[in-house]
Amino acid sequence: MRILHTSDWHLGRSFHGVGMLDAQRAFLAQLLDTVRTSAVDAVLISGDVYDRALPGVDVVRLLDQALADITAAGARVILTSGNHDSAARLGFGGRIFEQGGVHLRTGIEAITAPVLLGEGTPVAVYGIPYLEPRLAAPELGPDVSPTHTGVLGEAVRRIREDVARREAAGAPVLPLVMAHTFASGGITSDSERDLSVGGVGAVPLDLFSGFTYAALGHLHGRQELAPNVWYSGSPLPYSFSEARQSKGGLLVEIDDGGLTAVTPVPWKAPRNLQVLRGTLEGLLEDPHLGTAEDAWCQVTLTDEQRPPKAMERIRSRFPGTLVLAFEPPSGSRGVNESYSTRLARATDDLDVCCGFLDHVRSREAAPEERDLFAEVLGKVNAAEVSK
Structure with a gap:
């Protein structure tokens, strides 16, 4: 039987x-x-x-x-x-x-x-x-x-x-x-x-x-x-x-x-699964990850700061990426720090805005972003003074 x-x-x-x-x-x-x-x-x-x-x-x-x-x-x-x-x-x-x-x-x-x-x-x-x-x-x-x-x-x-x-x-x-x-x-x-x-x-x-x-x-x-x-x-x-x-x-x-x-x-699945972990550049350049290029991928990035356009860039090599997470290494700036702690350190409104942006995307505000915040805050303050 x-x-x-x-x-x-x-x-x-x-x-x-x-x-x-x-x-x-x-x-x-x-x-x-x-x-x-x-x-x-x-x-x-x-x-x-x-x-x-x-x-x-x-x-x-x-x-x-x-x-x-x-x-x-x-x-x-x-x-x-x-x-x-x-x-x-x-x-x-x-x-x-x-x-x-x-x-x-x-x-x-x-x-x-x-x-x-x-x-x-x-x-x-x-x-x-x-x-x-x-x-x-x-x-x-x-x-x-x-x-x-x-x-x-x-x-x-x-x-x-x-x-x-x-x-x-x-x-x-x-x-x-x-x-x-x-x-x-x-x-x-x-x-x-x-x-x-x-x-x-x-x-x-x-x-x-x-x-x-x-x-x-x-x-x-x-x-x-x-x-x-x-x-x-x-x-x-x-x-x-x-x-x-x-x-x-x-x-x-x-x-x-x-x-x-x-x-x-x-029984063979039509597509393999791969779990990848490392910095964005490291994953994009690693010659040993060729088998992951045709797989469904879960990727965890360990860069100090979240890279811009991370999903777009990781999919340029691993188009089957379905899950993208970000886990900076222990000891990195801001890791495990609450937003209230960051807020307490802010010295002015510009620090509050830039700190919030950093908190939600795990990457510091770029110079052009700080300039844009400063410009908007300046217009808001001018409007308040004119009232």
Whole structure:
């Protein structure tokens, strides 16, 4: 049995104002190639299929095409909702989609309705949708704590009971659980939405002990928390904090004896990410930064003063610069100094004006700018005297 574990597609997301739909089409093409070349039996999507509860029409069409292509290639799809998805909208038509090999798990009622894969001892895939603690706890029972650990723990308890019932009935299964959550020990990225509202964010890792495999979603970096507990990570980078992460999916292999292998499957992004830091002139002249010229870039300038036309100049070499920050070195003039402190040092109105300009743009007023301030202040003062 070969299962492709993915999560956090975030279809429809933009990256610092740049639409990513074409990049998402590209990763889906690579995913489909993996399904075909690796003879994948099922594709798991562990939440955050969409980036927002109300995706655009073109985004919905992209998912529709992806599901059609995957099932046409011979694989089933098991999909759970994440904290970015609208569970009700994503789950629409689920009973009909089952007949075409697409299994949607977006509600509490389906937690103990596994998708059975394979012959012999089947793999039972239990899909747990994202459970918002304050909303899910009352539905799960009066004694369930309205925390992430409380609601997920109750969902896992019910799954364990279902596995035990099957075992007692002489129909054992290899249980695989999908969950969209933040498990203890996971490493976060800047592009994930905080889950801590409504309860303690992290859930104990031992919730997933005893399962053949736990296919987790939410954290965007691929990582192994235990031999049987993995985050696949997002298929594309969605923040510059993910610049050094390897993106793709996980090929999970299971036989009658249990889990046999978990193999990372890399998918190449159409454009790399680069995080650059240095003075403007240093970055423009550095011969080792050639690979950044075709990348999306986050640039932090460390000049003593903010260079004029900084974005225009940095884009002359790195046209894919999306984020530009300025962090002068420690000890530079005015660094970490409040505007009120600067104002207290001012000796006249001209100092106040020039100090404000310096404060908001991190660069002293040029001589011609001081002259212009002086001219305007002179006219204002003359007007006041004439009244």
